[in-house]
Amino acid sequence: MPLRETAKQRAKRIDGRVLDGSRWLERGRFLLAGVAAIVAIGWWGLGMTFRRADAWTSPGPVAAVHATWANDCNACHTDYQAIRGDALLASSDARAVADQKCQKCHAVAHKDDLLGPFGHHALTGNDFQLGCTTCHQEHRGTSQSLARTADGNCTMCHARDDLAKLVKGTPAVADLKVVTQFSATGHPFFRSLGDPELGPASPKQVPRKLKFAQFSHQLHMMPGMARDSDHQAVWTLGQLAEADRARYAKKGQSLSEPVQLECGSCHQSESRGIERTKTGEASDASPPGNSSGAYMLPVVYENQCRACHPLTIEPCADDAAKPCDTVPHRLTPAKLAEEVEKYWQDRYFKDHPTLQRRLLPLPGSSQDVEYQDASDWVREQSRQSATHLNRVCGKCHQFTDEAAREQPRQRPASADELIDAIIPRVAPVEIPRKLLAHARFDHAAHRAVDCAACHQDAYPAKSSGDKLSDSEPNESSLMIANRDKCRECHSPRQEDAASSRGGARFDCAECHRYHNPAAAPSRETGTIGN
Amino acid sequence: MLVDFKNLGAHRNWVILFVLGSLASMAWYASASRGAMDWPSGASAPGLTFGIIAGLLILFEFLLWPRKTLFRVWRIGRTQVWMRAHIWLGLLTVPLIVLHSWRELGGALTTTLVALFAVVIASGIWGLVVQQFLPRAMLAQVPAETIYTQIGGVIEGFRQEARLLVTGVRGELSAESGAGATATVAANFAVLENAFATVIEPYLSTASRGGSLLANGARAVNFFRGLRDQLPIGVHPTIDRLETFCEQRRQFALQARLHFWLHNWLWIHLPLSAALVVLMLVHVVVALKFW
Numbered sequence: 001m002p003l004r005e006t007a008k009q010r011a012k013r014i015d016g017r018v019l020d021g022s023r024w025l026e027r028g029r030f031l032l033a034g035v036a037a038i039v040a041i042g043w044w045g046l047g048m049t050f051r052r053a054d055a056w057t058s059p060g061p062v063a064a065v066h067a068t069w070a071n072d073c074n075a076c077h078t079d080y081q082a083i084r085g086d087a088l089l090a091s092s093d094a095r096a097v098a099d100q101k102c103q104k105c106h107a108v109a110h111k112d113d114l115l116g117p118f119g120h121h122a123l124t125g126n127d128f129q130l131g132c133t134t135c136h137q138e139h140r141g142t143s144q145s146l147a148r149t150a151d152g153n154c155t156m157c158h159a160r161d162d163l164a165k166l167v168k169g170t171p172a173v174a175d176l177k178v179v180t181q182f183s184a185t186g187h188p189f190f191r192s193l194g195d196p197e198l199g200p201a202s203p204k205q206v207p208r209k210l211k212f213a214q215f216s217h218q219l220h221m222m223p224g225m226a227r228d229s230d231h232q233a234v235w236t237l238g239q240l241a242e243a244d245r246a247r248y249a250k251k252g253q254s255l256s257e258p259v260q261l262e263c264g265s266c267h268q269s270e271s272r273g274i275e276r277t278k279t280g281e282a283s284d285a286s287p288p289g290n291s292s293g294a295y296m297l298p299v300v301y302e303n304q305c306r307a308c309h310p311l312t313i314e315p316c317a318d319d320a321a322k323p324c325d326t327v328p329h330r331l332t333p334a335k336l337a338e339e340v341e342k343y344w345q346d347r348y349f350k351d352h353p354t355l356q357r358r359l360l361p362l363p364g365s366s367q368d369v370e371y372q373d374a375s376d377w378v379r380e381q382s383r384q385s386a387t388h389l390n391r392v393c394g395k396c397h398q399f400t401d402e403a404a405r406e407q408p409r410q411r412p413a414s415a416d417e418l419i420d421a422i423i424p425r426v427a428p429v430e431i432p433r434k435l436l437a438h439a440r441f442d443h444a445a446h447r448a449v450d451c452a453a454c455h456q457d458a459y460p461a462k463s464s465g466d467k468l469s470d471s472e473p474n475e476s477s478l479m480i481a482n483r484d485k486c487r488e489c490h491s492p493r494q495e496d497a498a499s500s501r502g503g504a505r506f507d508c509a510e511c512h513r514y515h516n517p518a519a520a521p522s523r524e525t526g527t528i529g530n
Numbered sequence: 531m532l533v534d535f536k537n538l539g540a541h542r543n544w545v546i547l548f549v550l551g552s553l554a555s556m557a558w559y560a561s562a563s564r565g566a567m568d569w570p571s572g573a574s575a576p577g578l579t580f581g582i583i584a585g586l587l588i589l590f591e592f593l594l595w596p597r598k599t600l601f602r603v604w605r606i607g608r609t610q611v612w613m614r615a616h617i618w619l620g621l622l623t624v625p626l627i628v629l630h631s632w633r634e635l636g637g638a639l640t641t642t643l644v645a646l647f648a649v650v651i652a653s654g655i656w657g658l659v660v661q662q663f664l665p666r667a668m669l670a671q672v673p674a675e676t677i678y679t680q681i682g683g684v685i686e687g688f689r690q691e692a693r694l695l696v697t698g699v700r701g702e703l704s705a706e707s708g709a710g711a712t713a714t715v716a717a718n719f720a721v722l723e724n725a726f727a728t729v730i731e732p733y734l735s736t737a738s739r740g741g742s743l744l745a746n747g748a749r750a751v752n753f754f755r756g757l758r759d760q761l762p763i764g765v766h767p768t769i770d771r772l773e774t775f776c777e778q779r780r781q782f783a784l785q786a787r788l789h790f791w792l793h794n795w796l797w798i799h800l801p802l803s804a805a806l807v808v809l810m811l812v813h814v815v816v817a818l819k820f821w
Contacts, residue, residue: 005674005778013687025793026599029800033595036801040808044639056638057816077820084821086566087573137568152567 060139063146076101076138085134095131102132108515120514121167135514147509154508155180182490182506189483192437196482215396217458217479220266224258225308233258235308244307259308263451263458266304269293269443293444295433301329311392313343313385327389333425336389337382344381348374398427435480439511454481532662533617540610544618552625555580559629572630573821584626585810587619592807595800620654623647643813646806653799664792671788674781678789681782688775689734695768696726721760722768729753730772734779744776745783 005013047053054073062070069075076098077083082090083098108118118130135153136146157166158179180186189195219225224233237245238255248259271293299305306329316324327339352374452459457479490510491502504510533541555576562570570577594616598609627647635641668675676684700719733742744750754773758766 005774010676013684013691029796030599032797032801033804036805037808040805040812044809044812053816057820059634059636059640073820079819082573082821084571084573086568086571087821088575088578090573135567150567156565156567 058139061142062138063140063144064142065146066138067142083131083133085131085137090131095133099132102136106132118515123166148507149509149514151181151508154512154514182487182508184484184487187483190436190439192435193480193482218460220261221458222460223260225261235259240307248307263455266299267296270295270297271444292442293447294440294442296443298433299431305396309392309396311389313340313389314381315388337386340382340385340389341378344378344385345374347381348378393426397429400425400427440513441511454485455479456481533658534662541614541618544614548618548622551622555625555629559632569632571632571634572817577630577632580626581630584623584630585814587623587626588807588810591616591620591623592803595803617654617658620651624651639809639813639816643806643809646802646809650799650802650806653795653802657795657799660791660795664788668785668788668792672781672785674778675785676782678785681786685734685779685782688779689731692726692730692734692772692775695771696722699765699768718761718765722757722765725753725757726772730776733776745780747777747780750776750780 044053047056051071054071058070058073078094078097081094081097082088083094084090118132123130135149138146157163158176160166161178163176163178177188179188189197224235226234228234236256236258237249237253240248240259245255248261248265250260301309310324310326311329312324313327314324325343327336327343331339446454487506488501489504490506491504492506493503494501538545558576559570559580562574562576572578572581594612597606597612627644631640631644635644699722700715729742729744733744743753750773754769754776757769761769
């Protein structure tokens with residue numbers, strides 16, 4: 001048991017001066033605190049001396065694309081001016097100065113742009129205090145993609161019911177549906193492909209009108225591209241010119257076998273690139289193009305149509321052994337008339353080699369009569385050629401005056417009559433390069449997907465039999481799958497016992513661009529044709 | 531400072547301030563983040579406000595040190611009030627700083643700041659916790675408590691007194707045994723002297739670093755019981771006295787350990803607070819420069 005010392009005993013034992021003992025504990029802490037403060041100041045001072053302080057200040061590495069300015073804060077920042085999207089004290093002037101620094105390299109709008117300063121729809125106000133940094137936030141690592149912004153940057157406007165009030169002008173905006181995410185309920189069908197929920201007769205439907213008289217994908221995808229009354233293939237390899245057979249023939253195919261087109265027979269990726277020769281003929285011996293392959297090259301008559309649809313100057317049999325004479329494509333009516341007339345003139349002199357051509361025949365001379373006969377003959381043949389070409393061109397093209405298609409023909413008294421009366425003007429073909437007006441689609445990224453997956457309607461149905469319509473409605477859907485086909489892959493990953501779907505990215509930036517000038521309707525189609 | 535139910539009344543207002551302040555800041559932050567594209571940054575309205583308030587609070591926290599050391603004469607408020615404010619406002623800085631820097635440690639400077647802040651807070655909480663238990667433990671387990679810095683001197687006094695006691699035992703033994711028991715006296719004294727020289731005196735030496743059997747209370751009791759068994763009853767009071775010295779020596783050892791845990795966390799808390807304040811001022815300047 002411990003023995004307790006009395007207070008008196010303790011008082012005798014302990015020296016009273018002990019209360020004045022060393023305060024080393026306090027002094028030691030004071031000194032250490034001073035050392036710590038000095039170390040902190042010294043650390044920062046060294047950083048400033050060796051130009052590391054800015055790097056220590058940076059909240060995170062800049063994106064790799066901006067690595068050049070990683071140690072130059074003033075490349076983007078202005079001292080003591082807030083530029084961060086949500087900064088409390090950021091002024092519009094400060095943001096404008098910061099935006100100018102971005103736009104030294106990234107010009108997002110054009111001087112004559114009808115859209116706002118960022119190449120997108122101009123807003124009626126600036127409640128969102130929009131600036132570059134509103135959507136593009138740096139200092140989030142070297143591997144971040146500054147262009148791939150969060151969906152919230154888009155839905156802050158597009159999820160609002162009163163979107164039309166936010167945007168200046170542009171009546172089309174009034175029809176925009178609310179978009180919250182890429183889902184069946186959060187994203188509408190793609191307007192430029194037609195909304196299946198509206199129905200074809202709806203005034204709100206925005207179908208594409210291809211001013212092309214007759215064309216049927218399904219017909220062209222059949223072997224031989226049609227069957228005659230004897231169920232024989234209409235078009236065989238033997239009927240192609242020898243120069244064209246190599247392109248359309250499959251390995252081991254005989255000349256009597258039907259031509260079987262594939263998607264790639266006409267639609268080729270931009271990355272391939274097909275050059276034209278000086279005469280406008282397509283050349284297969286062309287190097288790959290420099291394009292990414294996102295879109296397809298335009299279908300050009302000389303490359304994709306001419307082999308089966310030659311512009312023969314007169315009716316002739318489809319016999320590869322005796323190729324017919326043709327006229328070039330895409331001639332103006334005046335040029336076409338000139339070409340036709342010249343052809344028959346050459347033909348006449350070829351058939352009448354003894355006839356001497358004189359520039360100025362003497363009136364009344366026998367040669368004048370012969371010349372008049374030749375002129376009449378040429379004009380008659382030209383009329384027949386024009387009538388024939390009327391049918392040939394009209395096989396595919398619409399005319400500006402459709403009533404003139406079946407107009408009775410008289411021998412034209414002059415070349416001008418030939419042009420105006422017999423050869424109607426072909427309406428401009430408007431086949432857009434990009435069919436998705438407000439989104440970006442990359443065929444190269446989808447090269448593992450079969451064409452039929454999204455363009456199923458282009459293939460002949462099994463029940464179509466031998467005969468198919470020669471034409472597809474011009475104002476129909478574009479045989480391009482709409483939203484739900486995309487969602488098979490571009491949706492959250494789902495797996496069950498039977499199958500799996502989804503997993504591809506489905507954020508807004510995957511398909512849409514904010515600054516894309518293509519967002520302006522006036523620029524988007526880039527139609528080809530005349 | 532004790533924070534328990536007995537003196538909760540004194541802390542009540544500060545607790546309310548801490549709880550309401552934390553809830554209000556979280557509510558404002560949650561409100562600001564609703565519908566926003568991302569969590570509000572430190573430059574946003576709530577983030578900047580929290581940062582400013584937390585910075586001012588940190589400066590106030592740091593003023594406790596000069597208040598306690600430099601302004602002992604010129605007293606600005608009671609130290610107890612300062613300490614309560616220090617505790618609860620210091621805890622309030624935690625949600626404010628967390629919300630100010632939400633999810634972003636940032637670069638080297640801000641990461642260092644967060645680390646310093648975390649260690650300062652943790653050490654402060656540790657100090658507060660140990661202050662709830664150790665003083666009471668010291669009161670219960672160290673009844674012989676003395677001034678910490680004088681422990682060495684007191685023990686030295688014990689050692690000297692013990693030596694005098696042991697030296698005086700020979701006379702007592704001789705008086706008790708009589709003229710013809712010199713050998714017995716010598717033997718008894720040798721036992722005592724040997725025990726003192728080998729066990730007791732080393733333990734009473736200020737240089738002792740432990741390892742002695744007398745450091746353990748039960749073993750010490752057995753030791754001194756054995757010593758009493760070997761020596762005549764006349765020596766027992768001396769042995770009792772020696773045992774008392776050793777008991778107090780054990781208490782001083784316990785006091786020293788408790789004192790270490792009770793006070794030495796300040797070696798971390800105070801210097802790092804100084805570094806925190808310095809770097810916080812640097813952060814204010816550079817953050818406003820490039821925000």
